[in-house]
Amino acid sequence: MKALTANRLIDGEVVWLGRAGQWVETLDVARLLENAEAIAEAEALGIEAVAQRLIVEPYLIDLRREDNEIVPVRFRERIRAKGPTTRLDLGKQARREVSAA
Amino acid sequence: MYRYDEFDAHFVSARVEQFRDQVRRRLAGDLTEDQFKPLRLMNGVYLQLHAYMLRIAIPYGTLDARQMRRLAHIARTYDRGYGHFTTRQNIQFNWPRLKDIPDILEQLAEVEMHAIQTSGNCIRNVTADHFSGAAADEIVDPRPYAEILRQWSSLHPEFSFLPRKFKIAVTGAPHDRAAVQVHDIGLQAVRGADGNIGFTVFVGGGLGRTPMVGRKVRDFLPEEDLLAYSEAILRVYNRYGRRDNKYKARIKILVHETGLETLKADIEREFEEIRGGVLDLPQAEIDRIVGYFAPPELDAGADDEAFERAVAADPALAAFAECNVHAHHGAGHASITISLKPVGKAPGDATAEQMEVVADLAERYGHNEIRVSHEQNLVLPHVRKSDIPAVFAVLVGAGLGDANAGLVTDIIACPGMDYCALATARSIPVAQRISERFASLQRQRDIGDLKIKISGCINACGHHHVGHIGILGVEKKGEEYYQITLGGSADENTSVGEIIGRGFSYDEIVDAIEKVVDTYVDLRSDPAEDFLAAYRRVGDAPFKEALYGSA
Numbered sequence: 001m002k003a004l005t006a007n008r009l010i011d012g013e014v015v016w017l018g019r020a021g022q023w024v025e026t027l028d029v030a031r032l033l034e035n036a037e038a039i040a041e042a043e044a045l046g047i048e049a050v051a052q053r054l055i056v057e058p059y060l061i062d063l064r065r066e067d068n069e070i071v072p073v074r075f076r077e078r079i080r081a082k083g084p085t086t087r088l089d090l091g092k093q094a095r096r097e098v099s100a101a
Numbered sequence: 102m103y104r105y106d107e108f109d110a111h112f113v114s115a116r117v118e119q120f121r122d123q124v125r126r127r128l129a130g131d132l133t134e135d136q137f138k139p140l141r142l143m144n145g146v147y148l149q150l151h152a153y154m155l156r157i158a159i160p161y162g163t164l165d166a167r168q169m170r171r172l173a174h175i176a177r178t179y180d181r182g183y184g185h186f187t188t189r190q191n192i193q194f195n196w197p198r199l200k201d202i203p204d205i206l207e208q209l210a211e212v213e214m215h216a217i218q219t220s221g222n223c224i225r226n227v228t229a230d231h232f233s234g235a236a237a238d239e240i241v242d243p244r245p246y247a248e249i250l251r252q253w254s255s256l257h258p259e260f261s262f263l264p265r266k267f268k269i270a271v272t273g274a275p276h277d278r279a280a281v282q283v284h285d286i287g288l289q290a291v292r293g294a295d296g297n298i299g300f301t302v303f304v305g306g307g308l309g310r311t312p313m314v315g316r317k318v319r320d321f322l323p324e325e326d327l328l329a330y331s332e333a334i335l336r337v338y339n340r341y342g343r344r345d346n347k348y349k350a351r352i353k354i355l356v357h358e359t360g361l362e363t364l365k366a367d368i369e370r371e372f373e374e375i376r377g378g379v380l381d382l383p384q385a386e387i388d389r390i391v392g393y394f395a396p397p398e399l400d401a402g403a404d405d406e407a408f409e410r411a412v413a414a415d416p417a418l419a420a421f422a423e424c425n426v427h428a429h430h431g432a433g434h435a436s437i438t439i440s441l442k443p444v445g446k447a448p449g450d451a452t453a454e455q456m457e458v459v460a461d462l463a464e465r466y467g468h469n470e471i472r473v474s475h476e477q478n479l480v481l482p483h484v485r486k487s488d489i490p491a492v493f494a495v496l497v498g499a500g501l502g503d504a505n506a507g508l509v510t511d512i513i514a515c516p517g518m519d520y521c522a523l524a525t526a527r528s529i530p531v532a533q534r535i536s537e538r539f540a541s542l543q544r545q546r547d548i549g550d551l552k553i554k555i556s557g558c559i560n561a562c563g564h565h566h567v568g569h570i571g572i573l574g575v576e577k578k579g580e581e582y583y584q585i586t587l588g589g590s591a592d593e594n595t596s597v598g599e600i601i602g603r604g605f606s607y608d609e610i611v612d613a614i615e616k617v618v619d620t621y622v623d624l625r626s627d628p629a630e631d632f633l634a635a636y637r638r639v640g641d642a643p644f645k646e647a648l649y650g651s652a
Contacts, residue, residue: 010128011198012152053127056134056148074579076518080150084519086447086529090181090196091151 001063001070002033004042005077006055014080014092015055017042023054026092027081032063032070102165102470103248103393105213112255113210116217120144121203128200143223145216146202149522155194155202156219157209161229161247161271162190162473164214166460169471171212173456179205184456186441186449188513188564189268190228190473191219195520217255222263224254224335228270230279231474234396235436235482237428241290241298243273245390246327249382253328260335264342265350267335268307271300280475280591282306282315283567285352286334289593291321298324304334304364305356308561312597313353316361318368324387326372329380333371337364396431397468397483403433408486420542421493421504426486433486437467438506439479439496444540447529448514449477458499466492476513478506508545509553509618510536513564517557517574518581524557526574526581527607531555534611539618548618550631554589567591569632570617571598572610583610585617587644588636601641602649613648620647 004017015023016030024030033039039060046058062073072078083091105113120140127137141147145156157172164172172192176184179201180194187193197205209215218226227247234242250269254260260267272279273290281287287303299321306315322330338352341359356364412419425438439459441449451459459479463471466488472480484492496502505511512535515521517528532555539545554568558575565571571586582604589598605613618632624643625635636644 007148007152009134010200012148012196014151050134053130075576075581076150076524079518083151084529085527086519086533 001065002039002042002060003027003030003063003072004033004046004058005030005061005080006046006049006058009053009056017045017058021045023049026095027070027072030070033060102163103160103244103390109213110210113213113215113217114207116144116215117203117206117210120206124199124203139221141199142220143217144202144206145219146199147220147522149195150518150520150524152196153199153202154520155197155205155216156187157192157194157214157216158219158226159190159192159214159473160226160251161233161244162231162475163233163244164471164473165469166464166471168212168214169456169460169463171208171214173453173460175205175208176453176456183450183452185447185516186451186473186477186479188475188477188515188562189226190231190475191226192473193516195516218251220266222265222267223261224250224257224263224267224269227251227254228268228279228284228475230272230274230277231472231476231478231480232278232427232436232482233273233472234394235429235431235434236274236278237430238276239274239430240292241273242391242394242396243271243279243288243290244394245387246288246290246300246324247271248390248393249327249387250331253331253380260339263335263339264344265347267338267352269331275593277591277593277595278474280564280567280595282593282595283308283312283564283591284315285338286331287315288327293321293323300324300327302330304368305353306595307351307353308564308566309351310348310559310561311351311353311357312561312566313357314595314597315353316356318361318365325382325384326376327382329375329378330368330372332375332380333368336371336375337367341367397470399431399434399483400485401432403431403485403487405433405486408489411490415490417497417502417504418490418493420546421502422489423546424504424508425506426489429483431483435484435486435489437481437484437489437492438474439481439501440503440505440511441478441501442505442511442536443500443503444505444510444536445533446536448512448532451479455499455501458495458501462492462495476511478511504542505545507550507552509539509548509551510545512536512553512555513568514555515557515562517555517563521557521562523560524574525559525576526557526583528555528557528563528572528574531572531574531583531607531610535614538611538615547628548622548632549628550633551618552590553614564591565589566597567595568598569636570614572614575604577604581607583607583613585610585613585648587617587641588633590633599641601644616647617644620644 018024303315556563586598
């Protein structure tokens with residue numbers, strides 16, 4: 001299982017390709033890519049979003065299911081999805097909707 | 102302090118406008134990311150793990166209260182209320198939005214600051230001893246030479262596309278506090294037999310994946326030859342430095358592959374071509390730049406008496422005096438280290454409020470001067486000793502009063518995987534946990550001088566190779582793993598630490614460090630023998646035994 005991630009061009013915000021093709025700010029609403037076809041489609045959308053100047057440097061990340069939660073396999077991507085481990089008041093983890101989830 | 106002349110002011114504000122236009126063109130689609138990336142890097146803008154990062158130059162680590170307040174303002178207005186002081190005397194903001202960065206740069210330009218030469222394959226912001234112009238042991242203030250090198254290197258047409266980045270550091274004291282021997286060029290000011298100033302020149306030092314101690318290429322370079330000789334070194338590097346492999350592109354690799362004698366001959370040959378030309382430094386120009394760095398008018402009546410009475414009455418102040426107060430050339434004066442290493446906090450981070458407190462102190466007690474040290478602390482270089490109790494009280498109130506300068510909790514750490522896109526492991530929480538383990542000031546003082554330096558990847562921004570105890574975080578099978586090196590040093594007796602053995606997990610590393618420290622305390626010949634001296638005396642065997650048991 002994968003997702004496509006990038007940074008938003010205008011402000012650098014970490015984003016993932018969302019279910020409806022928009023770029024979302026939290027991983028829990030990212031589009032889950034379960035097969036080669038879905039991956040190819042996501043990558044095409046990534047290239048398009050780069051051309052439209054929405055995002056920069058899109059790349060695929062591996063995900064896995066962990067206690068009913070979808071989490072990135074790599075620790076680096078887990079930090080990216082949440083924020084600095086040393087500053088829980090910063091990054092996405094500091095948002096109310098994320099901490100409530 | 103250096104003040105911008107018309108040329109500098111125009112150069113910096115023109116660069117802001119140029120970058121504003123580049124951002125506009127990028128957002129409008131006239132520039133691709135591939136085209137824009139080198140342009141943003143020329144202005145200190147990186148894309149990191151969570152956001153863009155802006156690295157702002159603090160040339161030779163010197164700034165005043167107005168500039169510090171402006172940094173606080175930027176932290177509050179455009180970032181998340183704090184900044185991170187780095188191991189190259191710069192400051193980084195971790196959360197700026199690309200669209201805001203032209204405004205940030207404009208605000209910086211108003212106070213004679215910028216982000217030029219903080220990134221890219223150019224001659225980077227020149228660093229200097231953080232006690233420059235103040236230290237009791239100083240031969241000469243190195244900052245005028247750093248500024249002269251800055252003027253020579255900014256927009257130097259020949260050296261704007263070097264094989265790789267190029268770092269220069271200058272110290273004006275025999276005790277090297279600027280780590281000059283781990284720079285591409287390290288300059289150590291010396292006084293010649295005739296009383297004139299010159300430099301001992303080291304070339305090819307560096308850390309990263311291939312740590313090397315700089316090799317001496319000149320015992321005494323007369324000051325008037327500083328630029329001509331630097332240009333000769335850069336020309337040789339620019340011509341022969343490898344461009345086929347970025348990991349072999351630094352001048353240290355060229356020194357290593359070419360051999361010191363051949364390279365020295367190349368440099369001297371180039372120097373013969375250049376010398377006696379436009380790059381000869383005229384004395385009048387040296388004097389003009391030195392004038393900008395004239396020492397402040399110190400209170401001639403200042404003495405140590407009131408300070409010594411206060412120290413005798415207050416153990417906390419006495420501890421601060423012992424570690425954070427440094428000998429000044431002026432009677433009754435001292436330089437003060439403001440520790441950005443409070444126990445449990447991120448090394449080098451300061452909040453906007455703390456920056457303002459430091460700015461206020463500098464204005465009120467410190468002749469309006471502040472320094473950033475490569476050890477990620479701040480310094481008030483010129484303080485009357487009788488004012489130190491008042492300064493200390495304010496620092497304590499602001500959470501900046503830790504009396505740990507040079508002790509085991511005064512840890513250098515790179516941002517690591519909590520912020521950095523290149524990192525392979527976290528650094529900051531390792532530093533925090535070590536400082537919590539050694540939180541007792543009594544214990545820290547008993548351990549004595551000890552430099553722990555932590556990097557979150559092999560690029561070594563945390564200078565782990567030259568830590569008395571170095572910690573390198575790597576990724577191994579998806580887990581963070583930490584290698585320990587012992588015996589490194591970045592002073593006038595620079596050495597690269599040696600890996601002691603297999604690494605430790607994130608959970609194990611603090612216990613391992615404590616074992617190393619306890620082993621040292623048990624084996625030192627007397628409390629005055631510091632960690633490095635003890636390690637150099639006994640070697641690694643007792644530490645191996647403590648960490649891994651007998652094989």
